[in-house]
Amino acid sequence: MVSERKPYLLTKRLIDIIGSLCGIILLSFLFIIVAILIKIEDPKGTIFFAQKRVGLNGEEFKMFKFRSMVSNAEEKLQELLKYNELSGAMFKMKDDPRITKVGKFIRKTSIDELPQLFNVLKGDMSLVGPRPPLPREVAEYTNYDKQRLLVTPGCTGLWQVSARNSVGFKEMVELDLEYIKTRNTFFDIKIIFKTALVLFGSKNAF
Template sequence: MAPSDHLLTADQLNANLGYLRMKRLIDIIGSFIGLILLSPVFLIIAILIKMEDPKGPVFFKQVRVGKDETHFHMYKFRSMVSDAEERLKDLLALNEVSGAMFKMKNDPRITKIGKFIRRTSIDELPQLWNVLKGDMSLVGPRPPLLREVDEYSSYDKQRLLVTPGCTGLWQVSGRSDLGFNEMVELDIRYIKERSIIYDYKIIFKTLRVLLGSKDAY
């Protein structure tokens, strides 16, 4: 665990109230407009997912850990086979990143359409609903799985002190090429420096991922 003098202070956590209110307003407007404008994309992706695997659901719902370690259901387009969670235990030894995360570049559980929507991050679009509800923000640390948080140190848990986001500093700084410890450091850096301008910069950089990043898997 990192030394206590490296932990976030109360002043760093209690961001300017005006910033937090504006951030929430931007989240509501942005997610609402996004859901409307992207509805044709939702329909096309839903059809493609069903064509490849008619028996499986279009959306994937998973319990994630949010601000102050609260639990919520995060939504994605399903990019894996229906029994992906059951198959995970057989793949844990092949994990390609360090720390409390599982990443595997050629994960055999990923479907054909799943490879495309993951590479372009289209699978993340249903999280706009999470943003509208207030579970997530457009920008913030990625919400981890329960099993990942079980392995967190007190230092790692600092990333759970703010509302999680659809995108963040980690995603635009290397994403899957970075290890767990690097992700934590980037999240803590974001928490210390967050502002409306900083959020906009991250959102614009994220557009490159949506246009086809090679870092996502």
């Protein structure tokens, strides 16, 4: 089974390296503009937000995003958990008061996710794969849920292009496991192109 998947994994890694490098170069001007806007709104805060996530085989790594929340967002999380709009081991709140003005825009357009291209280049993530969970989320996983951790997490995946945040945790797991079972190079490319379409007009993005 491993030998059968090796050509696919090598091709996937090659696409990740080329794709992330091209993305970083082509989007460098956008990176600069977003960085300036973030600093103008909140000069004391950082431009990037590094958050501990769980990747392949349960290994933890730091995932990068443009900061879209106030500096003390993690401290305020506990008092907002009761407003969680998703079921299961994830937190999402449509009108999260911690999100800045610039943050609302870059989240709606998913621009905040672009620094993850550096994670892809490094090898912590892939362009396509299951969403990398938080350690506190994994702590609530069943053995069935942990199957999501058998592959490298991705910037986008079947869940994102199928339903995004309009489904609960259990549905997300099923979509991720479906991807893991059927993944191949053409499927990955299809998801990447479909992601571009979702970004321009998804009403489920928050």
